[in-house]
Amino acid sequence: MPEPYAFLKGHGTENDFVLLPDHDGTVHGDLSADRVRALCDRRAGIGGDGVLRVVRREGRWFMDYRNADGSIAEMCGNGIRVFARYLLEAGLVDPTAPIEVDTRDGLKVVRVDGDQITADLGTPRVLGDTVVGVGATSWPAQHVDMGNPHAVAFVDSLDPHGPVGPLLDPPSRDPERFPDGVNVEFVVRRGERHVAMRVHERGSGETRSCGTGACAVMVAAALADDARPSGSDVAYRVDVPGGTLTVTWTTDDRVLLTGPAVIVARGTTAL
Missing domain, CATH: 3.10.310.10 (Diaminopimelate Epimerase; Chain A, domain 1)
Incomplete structure:
Protein backbone atom coordinates (compact mmCIF):
# COMPACT_ATOMS: atom_id res chain seq x y z
CA MET A 1 0.00 0.00 0.00
CA PRO A 2 1.45 3.42 -0.93
CA GLU A 3 2.18 6.24 1.47
CA PRO A 4 -0.81 8.54 2.06
CA TYR A 5 -1.21 11.19 -0.63
CA ALA A 6 -3.56 14.12 -1.25
CA PHE A 7 -6.82 13.92 -3.14
CA LEU A 8 -9.84 16.12 -3.81
CA LYS A 9 -13.38 15.24 -4.83
CA GLY A 10 -15.39 17.39 -7.22
CA HIS A 11 -18.30 17.22 -9.62
CA GLY A 12 -19.91 18.97 -12.56
CA THR A 13 -23.69 18.44 -12.59
CA GLU A 14 -23.05 15.36 -10.40
CA ASN A 15 -20.59 13.77 -12.82
CA ASP A 16 -18.03 13.20 -10.06
CA PHE A 17 -14.27 12.79 -10.04
CA VAL A 18 -11.34 12.08 -7.77
CA LEU A 19 -8.62 14.68 -8.38
CA LEU A 20 -4.98 13.81 -7.75
CA PRO A 21 -2.61 16.81 -7.54
CA ASP A 22 0.66 15.61 -9.08
CA HIS A 23 2.08 18.86 -10.38
CA ASP A 24 5.60 17.65 -11.14
CA GLY A 25 4.55 14.12 -12.10
CA THR A 26 6.49 12.42 -9.31
CA VAL A 27 3.68 11.26 -7.02
CA HIS A 28 1.74 8.93 -9.31
CA GLY A 29 3.78 8.57 -12.49
CA ASP A 30 1.92 6.29 -14.88
CA LEU A 31 -1.29 5.87 -12.91
CA SER A 32 -2.28 2.20 -12.88
CA ALA A 33 -5.74 0.94 -13.80
CA ASP A 34 -5.92 -0.91 -10.47
CA ARG A 35 -5.33 2.33 -8.56
CA VAL A 36 -8.00 4.13 -10.56
CA ARG A 37 -10.55 1.38 -9.95
CA ALA A 38 -9.78 1.41 -6.21
CA LEU A 39 -10.19 5.17 -5.97
CA CYS A 40 -13.47 5.17 -7.94
CA ASP A 41 -15.03 2.27 -6.03
CA ARG A 42 -18.14 3.72 -4.36
CA ARG A 43 -18.10 1.22 -1.48
CA ALA A 44 -14.45 0.48 -0.80
CA GLY A 45 -12.91 3.68 -2.15
CA ILE A 46 -13.58 7.40 -2.48
CA GLY A 47 -16.06 6.95 -5.31
CA GLY A 48 -16.25 8.63 -8.68
CA ASP A 49 -16.97 8.36 -12.38
CA GLY A 50 -13.28 8.86 -13.08
CA VAL A 51 -9.92 10.20 -11.94
CA LEU A 52 -8.38 13.53 -12.93
CA ARG A 53 -4.62 13.66 -12.40
CA VAL A 54 -3.39 17.27 -12.31
CA VAL A 55 0.08 17.45 -13.79
CA ARG A 56 2.32 20.10 -15.33
CA ARG A 57 3.66 18.95 -18.69
CA GLU A 58 5.80 20.98 -21.09
CA GLY A 59 4.82 24.22 -19.38
CA ARG A 60 1.08 23.56 -19.46
CA TRP A 61 -1.47 22.05 -17.12
CA PHE A 62 -2.38 18.61 -18.41
CA MET A 63 -5.60 16.77 -17.54
CA ASP A 64 -4.71 13.09 -17.30
CA TYR A 65 -8.22 11.62 -17.29
CA ARG A 66 -9.07 7.96 -16.58
CA ASN A 67 -12.50 6.33 -16.61
CA ALA A 68 -13.73 4.51 -13.51
CA ASP A 69 -12.65 1.15 -14.96
CA GLY A 70 -9.09 2.44 -15.31
CA SER A 71 -9.18 2.96 -19.07
CA ILE A 72 -7.73 6.11 -20.60
CA ALA A 73 -10.12 8.66 -22.10
CA GLU A 74 -9.37 11.33 -24.66
CA MET A 75 -11.58 14.06 -23.21
CA CYS A 76 -14.09 14.87 -20.45
CA GLY A 77 -16.28 17.97 -20.64
CA ASN A 78 -17.48 18.03 -17.05
CA GLY A 79 -14.04 16.94 -15.85
CA ILE A 80 -12.22 19.82 -17.49
CA ARG A 81 -14.48 22.31 -15.71
CA VAL A 82 -13.79 20.62 -12.35
CA PHE A 83 -10.09 20.62 -13.27
CA ALA A 84 -10.23 24.38 -13.93
CA ARG A 85 -12.09 24.97 -10.64
CA TYR A 86 -9.28 23.20 -8.80
CA LEU A 87 -6.61 25.30 -10.54
CA LEU A 88 -8.47 28.46 -9.55
CA GLU A 89 -9.05 27.51 -5.92
CA ALA A 90 -5.43 26.36 -5.57
CA GLY A 91 -4.19 29.73 -6.86
CA LEU A 92 -2.40 28.13 -9.78
CA VAL A 93 -3.92 30.28 -12.55
CA ASP A 94 -4.96 33.90 -13.05
CA PRO A 95 -8.69 34.11 -12.17
CA THR A 96 -9.20 36.98 -14.65
CA ALA A 97 -7.69 35.23 -17.67
CA PRO A 98 -8.73 32.29 -19.84
CA ILE A 99 -7.35 29.00 -18.54
CA GLU A 100 -5.49 26.74 -20.94
CA VAL A 101 -5.70 23.02 -20.24
CA ASP A 102 -3.92 20.40 -22.32
CA THR A 103 -5.76 17.12 -22.91
CA ARG A 104 -5.35 14.02 -25.04
CA ASP A 105 -7.69 15.79 -27.50
CA GLY A 106 -5.43 18.84 -27.62
CA LEU A 107 -5.40 22.24 -25.93
CA LYS A 108 -8.72 23.50 -24.54
CA VAL A 109 -9.56 26.99 -23.30
CA VAL A 110 -11.77 27.41 -20.23
CA ARG A 111 -13.36 30.61 -18.93
CA VAL A 112 -14.92 31.21 -15.52
CA ASP A 113 -17.87 33.50 -14.77
CA GLY A 114 -18.83 33.12 -11.11
CA ASP A 115 -20.20 29.64 -10.51
CA GLN A 116 -20.45 28.95 -14.25
CA ILE A 117 -17.51 27.61 -16.23
CA THR A 118 -17.38 27.46 -20.02
CA ALA A 119 -15.09 25.08 -21.88
CA ASP A 120 -14.43 25.43 -25.61
CA LEU A 121 -14.46 21.82 -26.76
CA GLY A 122 -13.63 22.60 -30.37
CA THR A 123 -15.20 21.63 -33.67
CA PRO A 124 -17.67 18.73 -33.69
Whole structure:
Protein backbone atom coordinates (compact mmCIF):
# COMPACT_ATOMS: atom_id res chain seq x y z
CA MET A 1 0.00 0.00 0.00
CA PRO A 2 1.45 3.42 -0.93
CA GLU A 3 2.18 6.24 1.47
CA PRO A 4 -0.81 8.54 2.06
CA TYR A 5 -1.21 11.19 -0.63
CA ALA A 6 -3.56 14.12 -1.25
CA PHE A 7 -6.82 13.92 -3.14
CA LEU A 8 -9.84 16.12 -3.81
CA LYS A 9 -13.38 15.24 -4.83
CA GLY A 10 -15.39 17.39 -7.22
CA HIS A 11 -18.30 17.22 -9.62
CA GLY A 12 -19.91 18.97 -12.56
CA THR A 13 -23.69 18.44 -12.59
CA GLU A 14 -23.05 15.36 -10.40
CA ASN A 15 -20.59 13.77 -12.82
CA ASP A 16 -18.03 13.20 -10.06
CA PHE A 17 -14.27 12.79 -10.04
CA VAL A 18 -11.34 12.08 -7.77
CA LEU A 19 -8.62 14.68 -8.38
CA LEU A 20 -4.98 13.81 -7.75
CA PRO A 21 -2.61 16.81 -7.54
CA ASP A 22 0.66 15.61 -9.08
CA HIS A 23 2.08 18.86 -10.38
CA ASP A 24 5.60 17.65 -11.14
CA GLY A 25 4.55 14.12 -12.10
CA THR A 26 6.49 12.42 -9.31
CA VAL A 27 3.68 11.26 -7.02
CA HIS A 28 1.74 8.93 -9.31
CA GLY A 29 3.78 8.57 -12.49
CA ASP A 30 1.92 6.29 -14.88
CA LEU A 31 -1.29 5.87 -12.91
CA SER A 32 -2.28 2.20 -12.88
CA ALA A 33 -5.74 0.94 -13.80
CA ASP A 34 -5.92 -0.91 -10.47
CA ARG A 35 -5.33 2.33 -8.56
CA VAL A 36 -8.00 4.13 -10.56
CA ARG A 37 -10.55 1.38 -9.95
CA ALA A 38 -9.78 1.41 -6.21
CA LEU A 39 -10.19 5.17 -5.97
CA CYS A 40 -13.47 5.17 -7.94
CA ASP A 41 -15.03 2.27 -6.03
CA ARG A 42 -18.14 3.72 -4.36
CA ARG A 43 -18.10 1.22 -1.48
CA ALA A 44 -14.45 0.48 -0.80
CA GLY A 45 -12.91 3.68 -2.15
CA ILE A 46 -13.58 7.40 -2.48
CA GLY A 47 -16.06 6.95 -5.31
CA GLY A 48 -16.25 8.63 -8.68
CA ASP A 49 -16.97 8.36 -12.38
CA GLY A 50 -13.28 8.86 -13.08
CA VAL A 51 -9.92 10.20 -11.94
CA LEU A 52 -8.38 13.53 -12.93
CA ARG A 53 -4.62 13.66 -12.40
CA VAL A 54 -3.39 17.27 -12.31
CA VAL A 55 0.08 17.45 -13.79
CA ARG A 56 2.32 20.10 -15.33
CA ARG A 57 3.66 18.95 -18.69
CA GLU A 58 5.80 20.98 -21.09
CA GLY A 59 4.82 24.22 -19.38
CA ARG A 60 1.08 23.56 -19.46
CA TRP A 61 -1.47 22.05 -17.12
CA PHE A 62 -2.38 18.61 -18.41
CA MET A 63 -5.60 16.77 -17.54
CA ASP A 64 -4.71 13.09 -17.30
CA TYR A 65 -8.22 11.62 -17.29
CA ARG A 66 -9.07 7.96 -16.58
CA ASN A 67 -12.50 6.33 -16.61
CA ALA A 68 -13.73 4.51 -13.51
CA ASP A 69 -12.65 1.15 -14.96
CA GLY A 70 -9.09 2.44 -15.31
CA SER A 71 -9.18 2.96 -19.07
CA ILE A 72 -7.73 6.11 -20.60
CA ALA A 73 -10.12 8.66 -22.10
CA GLU A 74 -9.37 11.33 -24.66
CA MET A 75 -11.58 14.06 -23.21
CA CYS A 76 -14.09 14.87 -20.45
CA GLY A 77 -16.28 17.97 -20.64
CA ASN A 78 -17.48 18.03 -17.05
CA GLY A 79 -14.04 16.94 -15.85
CA ILE A 80 -12.22 19.82 -17.49
CA ARG A 81 -14.48 22.31 -15.71
CA VAL A 82 -13.79 20.62 -12.35
CA PHE A 83 -10.09 20.62 -13.27
CA ALA A 84 -10.23 24.38 -13.93
CA ARG A 85 -12.09 24.97 -10.64
CA TYR A 86 -9.28 23.20 -8.80
CA LEU A 87 -6.61 25.30 -10.54
CA LEU A 88 -8.47 28.46 -9.55
CA GLU A 89 -9.05 27.51 -5.92
CA ALA A 90 -5.43 26.36 -5.57
CA GLY A 91 -4.19 29.73 -6.86
CA LEU A 92 -2.40 28.13 -9.78
CA VAL A 93 -3.92 30.28 -12.55
CA ASP A 94 -4.96 33.90 -13.05
CA PRO A 95 -8.69 34.11 -12.17
CA THR A 96 -9.20 36.98 -14.65
CA ALA A 97 -7.69 35.23 -17.67
CA PRO A 98 -8.73 32.29 -19.84
CA ILE A 99 -7.35 29.00 -18.54
CA GLU A 100 -5.49 26.74 -20.94
CA VAL A 101 -5.70 23.02 -20.24
CA ASP A 102 -3.92 20.40 -22.32
CA THR A 103 -5.76 17.12 -22.91
CA ARG A 104 -5.35 14.02 -25.04
CA ASP A 105 -7.69 15.79 -27.50
CA GLY A 106 -5.43 18.84 -27.62
CA LEU A 107 -5.40 22.24 -25.93
CA LYS A 108 -8.72 23.50 -24.54
CA VAL A 109 -9.56 26.99 -23.30
CA VAL A 110 -11.77 27.41 -20.23
CA ARG A 111 -13.36 30.61 -18.93
CA VAL A 112 -14.92 31.21 -15.52
CA ASP A 113 -17.87 33.50 -14.77
CA GLY A 114 -18.83 33.12 -11.11
CA ASP A 115 -20.20 29.64 -10.51
CA GLN A 116 -20.45 28.95 -14.25
CA ILE A 117 -17.51 27.61 -16.23
CA THR A 118 -17.38 27.46 -20.02
CA ALA A 119 -15.09 25.08 -21.88
CA ASP A 120 -14.43 25.43 -25.61
CA LEU A 121 -14.46 21.82 -26.76
CA GLY A 122 -13.63 22.60 -30.37
CA THR A 123 -15.20 21.63 -33.67
CA PRO A 124 -17.67 18.73 -33.69
CA ARG A 125 -17.31 15.92 -36.20
CA VAL A 126 -20.57 14.44 -37.47
CA LEU A 127 -19.68 11.01 -38.80
CA GLY A 128 -22.93 9.52 -39.99
CA ASP A 129 -25.79 7.27 -38.99
CA THR A 130 -25.50 4.23 -36.76
CA VAL A 131 -27.73 2.08 -34.53
CA VAL A 132 -27.73 1.46 -30.76
CA GLY A 133 -29.83 -0.95 -28.76
CA VAL A 134 -30.91 -1.99 -25.29
CA GLY A 135 -32.12 -5.56 -25.02
CA ALA A 136 -34.39 -6.33 -27.94
CA THR A 137 -35.05 -2.65 -28.77
CA SER A 138 -32.86 -0.59 -31.09
CA TRP A 139 -32.87 3.02 -32.30
CA PRO A 140 -31.21 4.93 -35.12
CA ALA A 141 -28.42 7.14 -33.81
CA GLN A 142 -26.07 9.88 -34.96
CA HIS A 143 -22.33 9.38 -34.59
CA VAL A 144 -20.83 12.63 -33.26
CA ASP A 145 -17.20 12.91 -32.20
CA MET A 146 -16.32 15.53 -29.57
CA GLY A 147 -12.77 14.30 -29.09
CA ASN A 148 -14.32 11.03 -27.94
CA PRO A 149 -17.01 8.99 -29.71
CA HIS A 150 -20.74 9.41 -29.10
CA ALA A 151 -23.88 7.80 -30.49
CA VAL A 152 -26.97 9.99 -29.98
CA ALA A 153 -30.40 8.36 -30.17
CA PHE A 154 -33.74 10.21 -29.89
CA VAL A 155 -36.31 8.18 -27.96
CA ASP A 156 -39.88 8.60 -26.73
CA SER A 157 -39.13 8.29 -23.02
CA LEU A 158 -36.19 8.27 -20.61
CA ASP A 159 -38.17 6.32 -18.02
CA PRO A 160 -35.81 3.74 -16.44
CA HIS A 161 -38.77 1.32 -16.43
CA GLY A 162 -39.30 1.80 -20.17
CA PRO A 163 -37.39 0.52 -23.22
CA VAL A 164 -34.18 2.41 -22.36
CA GLY A 165 -34.11 0.78 -18.94
CA PRO A 166 -31.56 1.39 -16.17
CA LEU A 167 -28.52 1.15 -18.52
CA LEU A 168 -26.68 -1.24 -16.21
CA ASP A 169 -24.91 -2.79 -19.20
CA PRO A 170 -23.38 -1.00 -22.20
CA PRO A 171 -25.94 -0.53 -24.99
CA SER A 172 -25.27 -2.55 -28.11
CA ARG A 173 -23.54 -0.72 -30.96
CA ASP A 174 -21.90 -1.28 -34.34
CA PRO A 175 -18.64 -3.07 -33.42
CA GLU A 176 -16.96 -2.09 -36.67
CA ARG A 177 -17.67 1.62 -36.24
CA PHE A 178 -16.93 1.58 -32.49
CA PRO A 179 -14.39 -1.20 -31.88
CA ASP A 180 -13.28 0.42 -28.60
CA GLY A 181 -16.78 1.20 -27.36
CA VAL A 182 -18.81 4.39 -27.46
CA ASN A 183 -20.63 6.80 -25.17
CA VAL A 184 -24.36 6.44 -25.84
CA GLU A 185 -26.87 9.25 -25.21
CA PHE A 186 -30.64 8.74 -25.18
CA VAL A 187 -32.51 11.99 -25.76
CA VAL A 188 -36.04 13.38 -25.52
CA ARG A 189 -37.26 16.82 -26.50
CA ARG A 190 -38.59 19.15 -23.79
CA GLY A 191 -39.27 22.27 -25.86
CA GLU A 192 -37.73 24.63 -28.37
CA ARG A 193 -33.95 24.22 -28.17
CA HIS A 194 -34.41 22.25 -24.96
CA VAL A 195 -33.65 18.53 -24.60
CA ALA A 196 -33.05 16.02 -21.81
CA MET A 197 -30.70 13.04 -21.87
CA ARG A 198 -29.44 9.95 -20.13
CA VAL A 199 -26.02 8.55 -20.87
CA HIS A 200 -24.02 5.35 -20.60
CA GLU A 201 -20.36 6.35 -20.59
CA ARG A 202 -17.73 4.06 -22.00
CA GLY A 203 -15.66 2.83 -19.05
CA SER A 204 -17.91 4.29 -16.34
CA GLY A 205 -21.48 3.07 -16.90
CA GLU A 206 -24.57 5.23 -16.54
CA THR A 207 -23.59 8.59 -15.05
CA ARG A 208 -25.53 11.59 -13.81
CA SER A 209 -24.08 13.77 -16.55
CA CYS A 210 -21.65 13.76 -19.46
CA GLY A 211 -20.27 17.05 -20.78
CA THR A 212 -18.98 15.87 -24.15
CA GLY A 213 -22.19 13.84 -24.42
CA ALA A 214 -24.31 16.97 -23.89
CA CYS A 215 -22.34 18.64 -26.67
CA ALA A 216 -22.89 15.69 -29.00
CA VAL A 217 -26.61 15.74 -28.16
CA MET A 218 -26.85 19.46 -28.88
CA VAL A 219 -25.15 19.06 -32.26
CA ALA A 220 -27.42 16.16 -33.23
CA ALA A 221 -30.53 18.10 -32.10
CA ALA A 222 -29.49 21.26 -33.92
CA LEU A 223 -28.91 19.34 -37.13
CA ALA A 224 -32.27 17.60 -36.80
CA ASP A 225 -33.89 21.02 -36.21
CA ASP A 226 -32.07 22.57 -39.18
CA ALA A 227 -30.55 25.00 -36.67
CA ARG A 228 -26.87 24.85 -37.59
CA PRO A 229 -25.41 28.28 -36.70
CA SER A 230 -25.50 30.78 -39.54
CA GLY A 231 -25.21 34.48 -38.78
CA SER A 232 -25.52 33.94 -35.03
CA ASP A 233 -24.60 31.36 -32.42
CA VAL A 234 -27.12 28.65 -31.48
CA ALA A 235 -27.63 27.58 -27.85
CA TYR A 236 -29.56 24.64 -26.38
CA ARG A 237 -30.47 23.75 -22.83
CA VAL A 238 -29.54 20.16 -22.04
CA ASP A 239 -31.05 18.64 -18.90
CA VAL A 240 -29.14 15.75 -17.33
CA PRO A 241 -30.09 13.78 -14.20
CA GLY A 242 -27.55 15.85 -12.23
CA GLY A 243 -28.64 19.31 -13.38
CA THR A 244 -28.61 21.52 -16.45
CA LEU A 245 -25.94 22.39 -19.00
CA THR A 246 -25.95 25.00 -21.75
CA VAL A 247 -24.30 24.10 -25.04
CA THR A 248 -23.58 26.75 -27.67
CA TRP A 249 -22.58 26.03 -31.26
CA THR A 250 -20.83 29.13 -32.59
CA THR A 251 -20.70 30.61 -36.07
CA ASP A 252 -17.00 29.71 -36.24
CA ASP A 253 -17.92 26.04 -35.68
CA ARG A 254 -16.89 25.70 -32.03
CA VAL A 255 -18.93 23.99 -29.31
CA LEU A 256 -18.97 25.68 -25.92
CA LEU A 257 -20.08 23.79 -22.81
CA THR A 258 -21.29 25.87 -19.84
CA GLY A 259 -22.22 24.64 -16.38
CA PRO A 260 -21.22 24.56 -12.73
CA ALA A 261 -18.23 22.76 -11.22
CA VAL A 262 -17.46 22.47 -7.53
CA ILE A 263 -14.86 20.95 -5.24
CA VAL A 264 -16.66 19.21 -2.36
CA ALA A 265 -13.93 17.46 -0.34
CA ARG A 266 -10.21 17.33 0.32
CA GLY A 267 -8.20 14.73 2.19
CA THR A 268 -5.54 12.07 2.06
CA THR A 269 -5.78 8.43 1.08
CA ALA A 270 -3.53 5.40 0.90
CA LEU A 271 -5.57 3.51 -1.70
